Amino acid sequence: MPQAHGYAAQSPTTPLAPFSFERRAPGQLDVALDVLYCGVCHSDLHTARNEWHNTVYPSVPGHEIVGRVTAVGELVSKFEVGDIVGVGCMVDSCQRCAPCADGLEQYCDNGFTGTYNGPEQGTGANTYGGYSNRVVVRESFVLSISHDAGDLAAVAPLLCAGITTYSPLRQWKVGPGHKVGIVGLGGLGHMGVKIAAAMGAHVVLFTSSAGKREDALRLGAKEVVVSKNADEMAAHAGSFDFILNTVAAPHDLDAFLVLLKLDGTMTLVGAPASPHPSPGVFNLIMKRRRLAGSLIGGIRETQEMLDFCAKHGIVSDIESIRMDQIEAAYERMLKSDVKYRFVIDMASLKATA
Numbered sequence: 001m002p003q004a005h006g007y008a009a010q011s012p013t014t015p016l017a018p019f020s021f022e023r024r025a026p027g028q029l030d031v032a033l034d035v036l037y038c039g040v041c042h043s044d045l046h047t048a049r050n051e052w053h054n055t056v057y058p059s060v061p062g063h064e065i066v067g068r069v070t071a072v073g074e075l076v077s078k079f080e081v082g083d084i085v086g087v088g089c090m091v092d093s094c095q096r097c098a099p100c101a102d103g104l105e106q107y108c109d110n111g112f113t114g115t116y117n118g119p120e121q122g123t124g125a126n127t128y129g130g131y132s133n134r135v136v137v138r139e140s141f142v143l144s145i146s147h148d149a150g151d152l153a154a155v156a157p158l159l160c161a162g163i164t165t166y167s168p169l170r171q172w173k174v175g176p177g178h179k180v181g182i183v184g185l186g187g188l189g190h191m192g193v194k195i196a197a198a199m200g201a202h203v204v205l206f207t208s209s210a211g212k213r214e215d216a217l218r219l220g221a222k223e224v225v226v227s228k229n230a231d232e233m234a235a236h237a238g239s240f241d242f243i244l245n246t247v248a249a250p251h252d253l254d255a256f257l258v259l260l261k262l263d264g265t266m267t268l269v270g271a272p273a274s275p276h277p278s279p280g281v282f283n284l285i286m287k288r289r290r291l292a293g294s295l296i297g298g299i300r301e302t303q304e305m306l307d308f309c310a311k312h313g314i315v316s317d318i319e320s321i322r323m324d325q326i327e328a329a330y331e332r333m334l335k336s337d338v339k340y341r342f343v344i345d346m347a348s349l350k351a352t353a
């Protein structure tokens with residue numbers, strides 16, 4: 001079995017450290033790639049530290065992967081050696097259930113296989129993600145990255161932060177004439193601002209830190225609201241068609257629900273370790289408001305998002321790090337000190353592992 005090298009957490013409290021493991025040899029339908037860049041998602045941190053109480057150790061996070069194909073199985077038709085490709089949060093699903101048939105593999109009735117933390121369909125085995133030098137992935141879960149996609153390190157975060165914001169914006173048909181709120185200006189939030197603006201919406205960014213105002217306007221927001229400022233919030237009461245909430249911590253949802261107009265929806269994509277306080281029922285029933293959730297996006301829609309971003313010149317605003325800087329990056333992420341996505345340059349792994 002071919003050896004791979006990466007960084008793993010061995011327990012919720014041990015820092016990520018060099019780890020060698022085996023990857024399967026590519027099967028007939030598999031694509032093997034060298035990881036060039038891997039974005040750092042807050043979900044990586046939740047998982048490495050077992051904040052969702054489901055982590056299998058050792059844990060090799062990483063699901064925003066851009067890589068170069070090094071081998072393909074004999075039945076692979078879409079990719080060839082040398083291609084630049086992407087891998088997001090999923091590496092397999094049952095391909096038989098109704099959601100899979102609809103291209104909604106993220107909602108697979110039998111549970112998709114995560115790029116990390118498995119469980120692998122059939123075997124139940126753990127999977128190891130993109131904080132490593134190479135991955136082997138079923139062809140149907142590999143995305144094409146076009147030549148005009150832009151800086152490849154900055155493309156990597158599209159594979160999770162991009163699709164997780166694009167999918168709900170599409171599902172709720174955001175476009176010209178819509179007033180759209182994005183809550184939180186982190187990795188997901190900054191992609192949400194860029195994508196919603198490119199879709200033609202009037203974008204309002206909600207942030208708890210006033211210092212992000214200029215950045216939000218530069219990224220495409222038309223207005224910025226400091227969510228701690230009651231007067232600023234009240235000025236927007238009952239006015240939003242749609243709000244996308246990316247916040248990674250429990251908070252008062254009512255403060256945002258009351259900003260929705262009749263039939264407006266707030267969709268949660270942030271996945272905090274503990275629940276939000278339950279929202280007030282009257283804030284929902286008085287204007288037939290909806291509170292919803294959304295999980296990443298299917299493979300077909302992920303390809304659509306990559307093509308949309310290439311067409312609109314959208315990539316992530318990134319800060320490049322070495323693999324051995326990951327713990328410092330996590331600590332800065334917890335302090336909301338990220339502009340706006342850390343991306344690991346995997347060339348740095350050779351030097352440390």
Ligand SMILES: NC(=O)c1ccc[n+]([C@@H]2O[C@H](COP(=O)([O-])OP(=O)(O)OC[C@H]3O[C@@H](n4cnc5c(N)ncnc54)[C@H](O)[C@@H]3O)[C@@H](O)[C@H]2O)c1
Pocket residue numbers: 040041042043046160161164183184185186187188189208246247248249250251268269270271272294295296333334336338340
């Ligand atoms: N639904 C999905 O499919 C999906 C996909 C990817 C990530 N996520 C989740 O989305 C969340 C955001 O991920 P990210 O990578 O953008 O994280 P991030 O750390 O880059 O951004 C998190 C945002 O939350 C804000 N925030 C954190 N604590 C806060 C608090 N107490 N009050 C107000 N704001 C606060 C930060 O300022 C920042 O804007 C995480 O919980 C992550 O696990 C969900």
Ligand SMILES: [Zn+2]
Pocket residue numbers: 041042043044063089160161
């Ligand atoms: Zn993610």
